Amino acid sequence: MGFMFVLTVFLVGILGKSCDASADFEKRLLFDREDPEIRMNASELITSKGYPCENHDVYTPDGFLLGVQRIPHGVQRNRPVVLLQHGLLASSTCWLENLANESLAYILADAGYDVWLGNSRGNTYGRRHIRYQPSQREFWAWSWDEMAKYDLPATINYVLQVSRQSQLYYVGHSQGTEIGFAEFSRNPELGRKVKTFFCPGASDERGSHDQSTKTHLPSYQTFTNPHEPDRTQRVLAE
Numbered sequence: 578m579g580f581m582f583v584l585t586v587f588l589v590g591i592l593g594k595s596c597d598a599s600a601d602f603e604k605r606l607l608f609d610r611e612d613p614e615i616r617m618n619a620s621e622l623i624t625s626k627g628y629p630c631e632n633h634d635v636y637t638p639d640g641f642l643l644g645v646q647r648i649p650h651g652v653q654r655n656r657p658v659v660l661l662q663h664g665l666l667a668s669s670t671c672w673l674e675n676l677a678n679e680s681l682a683y684i685l686a687d688a689g690y691d692v693w694l695g696n697s698r699g700n701t702y703g704r705r706h707i708r709y710q711p712s713q714r715e716f717w718a719w720s721w722d723e724m725a726k727y728d729l730p731a732t733i734n735y736v737l738q739v740s741r742q743s744q745l746y747y748v749g750h751s752q753g754t755e756i757g758f759a760e761f762s763r764n765p766e767l768g769r770k771v772k773t774f775f776c777p778g779a780s781d782e783r784g785s786h787d788q789s790t791k792t793h794l795p796s797y798q799t800f801t802n803p804h805e806p807d808r809t810q811r812v813l814a815e
């Protein structure tokens with residue numbers, strides 16, 4: 578009986594070790610294959626490709642602190658300004674996740690643009706407020722309407738002030754397009770600060786905006802396919 582117990586403990590020890598070793602081996606294999614970018618935030622994604630990155634804070638009139646990233650230049654300088662604004666449940670990383678030659682932020686930086694990456698309240702880079710914590714209900718008391726009314730003008734005005742320009746190109750993906758249509762149509766002064774409004778992945782604005790609203794909008798280009806950086810780049814290059 579005593580012998581059986583010792584043998585069992587010995588076998589469990591050996592098997593346990595070999596299981597650990599094979600788990601380690603699997604972990605190593607998985608880790609080796611893991612794309613290091615999945616652990617990077619927006620600024621790390623940008624600097625890992627050799628592009629300069631600046632982190633800025635935009636204060637909204639109702640107290641939010643929005644983290645905005647800037648790629649001030651490509652690998653050239655006095656560049657036109659472009660602001661890229663992400664879609665629903667996304668962030669500035671959505672413009673940075675493909676290879677450098679296939680991600681709009683890098684393509685535009687290389688094409689000579691001063692590239693700014695906006696972030697709306699509540700996302701990874703928009704979770705700070707001067708009074709509230711994200712754990713408080715008050716922090717979340719807003720909708721996309723406030724993103725249009727507060728986040729968009731605060732970001733555009735900040736970008737134009739820092740870059741010392743009077744106008745920029747605006748590329749909104751989906752929700753970024755929606756807040757653009759909403760705010761540029763009711764705020765013509767803001768609309769005049771936009772040279773061209775690019776709308777990849779826009780919901781059909783022809784049905785939802787009447788002609789009187791459209792007359793306030795800056796010139797704009799809609800795209801049915803949200804993933805058309807080539808076309809945005811072509812139009813921006815003209």
Ligand SMILES: *[C@@H]1O[C@H](CO)[C@@H](O)[C@H](O)[C@H]1NC(C)=O
Pocket residue numbers: 618619620621632644646702
């Ligand atoms: C990304 O992480 C680095 C290192 O922790 C930090 O310095 C940087 O501010 C972060 N960037 C953003 C946009 O949060």
Ligand SMILES: *[C@@H]1O[C@H](CO)[C@@H](O)[C@H](O)[C@H]1NC(C)=O
Pocket residue numbers: 676678679
């Ligand atoms: C981007 O670069 C990669 C690697 O150099 C290449 O395989 C790919 O075809 C390029 N993509 C485009 C759209 O040129």
